[in-house]
Amino acid sequence: MSVAQTTPPLTLKPASGLIKKFSLTRAKEGVIKGLLFVCASLSLVTTLMIVWMFLTEAVFGIGGNTAFFQEVSLLDFLTDTQWSPQFSEKHFGILPLLCGTVVIAGIGGLIGLPIGLAAAIYLSEYAKPKLRRIIKPLLEILAGVPSVVYGYFALVFITPYVLRPIFQSLLGIDVDVFNAMSAGIVVGVMIIPTVCSLSEDALRSVPGGLREAGYALGSTNFDVSLKVVVPAAFSGIVASFLLAISRAIGETMAVCIGAGLMPRLSLNPFRSMQTMTAYMVNASLGDTPAGTIEYKSLYGVGFMLFLITLGMNILAQRVMKRFREVYE
Amino acid sequence: MTSSMTMDRTTDAATGFLGTRPEGSRMTIMQSFSDLMHQRQERETHKRTRPVETEVVAKLDVRNLNFFYGEKQALFDVSMTIAERSVTAFIGPSGCGKSTFLRALNRMNDIIEGARHNGTVLLEGQEIYAPDVDVVALRKRVGMVFQKSTPFPKSIFDNVAYGPKIAGQRNRKALSEIVEQSLKRAALWDEVKDRLQDSALALSGGQQQRLCIARALATNPDVLLMDEPASALDPASTARIEDLIFELKQNYTIVIVTHNMQQAARISDRTAFFFQGYLIEVDATQKLFTTPTKKQTEDYITGKFG
Amino acid sequence: MSVPPKLQEPHLARRHRIGKAFEWLCCGSTWFGIVVLGVLLLSVGWKAMTWPAPKAKPAGSPTASTEAQQLSPPLSKKFFTNYHSRNPREAGLLSALWGSLWLTVLVALFSVPIGVGSAVYLEEYSIEGRLKRLIQLNLSNLAGVPSIVYALLGMTAFVKMFGLFHKDEEKTLVVNLLFTTVDVPLPFDRTLISGALTLTLLVLPTVIVASQEALRAVPSSIRIASYALGATQWQTIRHQVIPAAMPGIMTGVILALSRAIGEAAPLMLIGALTYVAYTPGDISNVSDIFKNPQGLLDAPFDKFTAIPLQIYQWINQPKAEYSHVAAAGIVVLLTILLLMNTAAILIRHRFQKQTRW
Incomplete structure (x- = not known):
């Protein structure tokens, strides 16, 4: 071993080198x-x-600017059943917009939530790892499709090739070119990846011991999935539902293209309806000049939308936090 | 070395062990350590290193160090001097505070939230915990090697050159010089000189650990702290690291934590035994392993607990 | 004492049938979304490659149908080189293509430093406490804010700048760079920069959270080893932590950018729905950059359109042919997004293979 001999001797440095000095570093x-x-x-x-x-x-407006709720009373906003800011007799009742939003998000939820949950159960309880590796990226692609594309799909495919043949030709129900049903269906498809991935996370965090205990009692796969795992992951699933619905409520372009721009207080999903988000797009299309009441109504509707989605998100976080506390 | 309070507490705890211990086994273990010492002395004479006992320069001087993690006290009133150009080994059961003490010597514990201390740690007479001390400058002079080798996910060259680079050395030629010297000191040069640009992650475990030593040497430290540097290695690699430590002590002050008493006996000049946060005994290695003065020490090295 | 009767399960077969049916139901649900995706892609692709069947023309004008046969499909070479046109068969997305490219570049320029910087602060510097919890909570709430609300924010904060400049006070700020000047309109008005800043606010939470996850995945042993060599905190982050986290950060950034490219809603209120028959900075191919480098500086302050906006505009056109033009636009948009997603997946895949902490 000649290692030490080939290296030069070290010189000792003074101890003062430790003192902090001002330096660029x-x-x-x-x-x-x-x-x-x-x-x-x-x-x-x-x-x-x-x-x-x-x-x-x-x-409240500042600098001589009057705010929306200073010109329209909150009571009128919440109770008036007409929304007609562009007409000469202006009405600012949020109910028709709210109705459109609720109907479309409701249809979306009825479709997207059960399908998303079932897919999550399949991926977490049944699917083999190889299949998961194929399906997960496909679902990610589904989640990455822009909403304007879904809107187009609702308008040029779902309404003429799915809804009209079934409901108009077979059942005799009039289906508008723009209708809440087509928008609701695509919104449902859009929220599947959200529900699926969040619910799957929840299902997977249920300890394996619970499943084994279930099987040891002679349960079938079905019993364990639906009666043991799903109840155990319940609050995580609820949180994923809340987030998905909140997303459906905030969805803009698909709804705007699919359901049209007609504010209507009705529960008939085959008519054109306007959601809060679609109104905001519509108002901007006409290049509404700043300072007019139509322009200010954007903020009134936007505020309402913001509060609703924020409320749902906070609720979802609360539920999720409780779920995590149980299993972590 | 230890305070009287410490003594009372630990003696009580240890008497129980002593009563049940067969005398014969103790003697054989002591004998084996004695043999070990003998072998070592031969090696030292062969290498003509200076006899340890003549070392007088204290590199590190620790006085009454108490250390806390939040509410939990990890070190109780530890005082010790560490001689220059020597190997000091810390032994003791896990959780005894030996690693904490080691990390206190270059303030690595600063990173841990809630860690605090009182007492003094002097490096060449200068308090390293003084408010005007630059911890970065301290760590350049007191290098550290960890239990698990931690090569950066970069090339071998970049790993070794990292310390000088961040210290402001930009000259490519000077860097190559430092890298070569450091790798030579760490006895790794011959194995890697043809593939300095390869990823460090491709090296074997023992090579990675020597790379980490080379990396620490590249910043030109005075003191090298090693936290169980060979515990994750196979016997052959361990032997190489031990040989290396033997070489390095001619230029560096080395402090090593080990859970392996044979290793401490093989390589260190002085050995300190920690137990439950207290420094029980520190002495010349030969003396500590053959004629320990404290009962806990004796129990530990004869395998009664730990 | 009676012996309990031996377990008899008369319903066992039924239970197995139910279980099997349930499995098929779940399997079907999993494929449902994917089948819809397939139908969507096929129908859009088909539309993009064909023109609508010509209406029965009155006899005597045979030219119309032969002309239709000779024309190339909606998705053809000229689709990439033409501006929007009143004649659907001449319409292209040149201005939208460059608009989207500019948006992507600007959003990346804004969101990567800010997003990674925030993540580094939150993960490496900030101590656990009220402030960090507040920022973290705020991030998850911002991620759930609908994009149309960001649109409103973009319009208020960037297009109108909170009304700081009244109508008559609108002015142009001439920024003097060493060798040239750039005219910056104040407020920003409906320009690329407004759109890019709005999209930046929209994707920032995504970029931050993805970067945080990537930083958290870097083992702390690397940081400690670097500190032990006398590196400062920033040197450790710059030379060790960020390079190690880079693949994860890149994946997050690419996914966030692909979201920004596909978003139409935030840009709706920014405007850009007027006919834009020019490209930002008058740069419509690479050689223009060398001919007119000043265009690079002027481009962010030009009015613009983007691919999803152009698609929406075509969808809203009454002529049936525009529906096919829109499909062509969608094919282009989806192809870009698919390429970006693939890149993200590849980076993640390589990253997973390489690392062995």
Whole structure:
């Protein structure tokens, strides 16, 4: 071993080398940390901007600007059954828009939630790993399809080739070109990946011991899935449902293209309906000048939409947190 | 070395063991350590290293160190000096505080939330926990090698050159020089000199650990702390690391934590025994293993517990 | 004492049948979405390759049908080189293609540094506490805000700048760079920069959360080893942590960008629904950049359109042919998104194979 001999002897450094000195490196550390903090706080600034925007444009105006709810009373907004900001006799009742939103999100939920959950059960309880590796990316692609494409699909495929042959030709129900049903169906398809992946996570976090206990009692696969695993993951599934419905409520382009722009207080899904989101797109199409009441109504409707989706998201987080506490 | 309070507590705990222990087995174990010492002395004379006992320069001087993780106290009033250019080994059962003490020597514990201490740690007479001490400068002088080899997912060259690079060395030629010297000191040069640009993750476990030692040497430290550097390695690799430590002590002050008493006996000049956060005994390795003064030490090295 | 009767399960066969049926139901549900995706792709693809059957023309005008036969399908070479046209058979998405490209580049420029920076702060610097919890909670809430609300925010904050500049005070800020000047309209109005900033706000939560996950996956032993060599915190992050987390960050960024490319709603209120018969900065092919480098600086302050907006516009056209033009646009959009998704999956796959912490 001649290793030590080939290396030169070391010189001892003075101990004073430990003292902090002002150096570029040290100054840089501080500056960088500051910059990164600014980055991280930008998300808080975004929220503050959203809140500030709704407060100043919808609740109380500033700088001589009157806000939406200063011109339209909250009571009228919530109880009036007509929404006609573009007509000469203006009505600002959110109910028709709310109705459109609820009907479409409801249809979407009726389709998307059970299918998404069943798919989650299949992936977590039945499917072999190989099949999962094929299906998961396909579902990701499904989730990545832009909503304008779904809207197009509803308008040019589902309405003329699915709804009209079944409901109009067979059952004699009139189906409008734009209708809530086609929009609801595509919204349902859109939320399948959300429900599926979140529910699957919930099902997978149920401990394997519970399943084994179920099988040991002579349960079939079906009994274990539906009577042991699903109840155990219940709150996680509920959270995924809430998030999916919240997404369905906020969905814009598919609904706008599929269901049209006719505010209507009705439960007939084969007529054209306008949702809150579709109204906001519609109002912007006409290039509404700032300062008019139609322009301000954007903020009134937007505020309502923001509060509803925020409420559902917070509720979903609460439920999810409770679920995690049980299993982690 | 240890405070009287420590003594009372630990003696009580240890007497129970002593009563039931057959005297014969103790003697054989002591004998085996004695043999080990003998072999080692032969090796040392052969290599003509200076006799340890003449070392007088204290590199590190720790006085009354208490260490806490949050509410939990991990070290109780530990005082110790560590001599320059020597190998000091820390032994003791797991959770005894030996790793905490080692990490206190280059302030690696600073990273852990809720860690605090009182007492003094002097590096060449300078308090390393003083508020005006730059912890980065400290760690450049007190290097560290970990139990699990932690090569960065980069090339072998970049791994070794990392320390000098971040210290501001940009000259490619100087860097190559440092990399070569460090790898030579770590006895890895011959094995990797033709593939310096290969990923460090492709090396074997023993090579990775020597790479980590080379990496630590590249920053030109005075002190090298090693936290069970060979515990995850096969016997052949362990032997190489031990040989390496033997070579390195001519230039560096080495502190090594080990769970393997034979290893401590083979390579260290002084050995410290930790138990339940207390430093029970520290002495010349030969003396500690053959004629320990404390009963806990004796129990531990004869395999009564730990 | 009576011996319990031996277990007899008269319903066992039925239970197995139910179980089997349930499995098939679940399997069917799993494939349902995928089948819909397949039908969607096929119908859109078919529409993009054919024109509508010509209506029965009155005798005496045979030219119309022969002309239709000679024309190339909606998705053809000229679709990429033409602007929108009043004649559906001449319509193309040149301006939308460049608009989307610009949006992608600008959104990446804004969202990657800010998003990765936020993630680094949250994961590496901030101590567990109220502030971190608040930011984290805020992020998950922002991720659930509907895109149309971001549109409203973009319109208010960037297009109108909260009304800071009244109608008569609107002005152009001339920014003097060393060798050239750039005209920046204030407020930003309905320009690319407004659209890009709006989309940045929209995708930022996604980028941050994905980057956080990637950073968290980097083993702490790497950080500790780097500190032990005397590296400062930023040096450790810059040289060790971020490079190790890079594949994960890239995957997240690509997925976020592909969301930004497909989003129409946030851009609706920004405008861009007017006919745009030019490309941003008048750059419509690569050689234009060398002919007119100033265009690169002017482009962000030009009015624009984007692929999903152009598609929506075509869907809204009354002529039936536009429906096929829209399909062609959708094929282009989906192809771009599919390529990006594939890239993300490939990066993730390679990453998983390589690492063995």
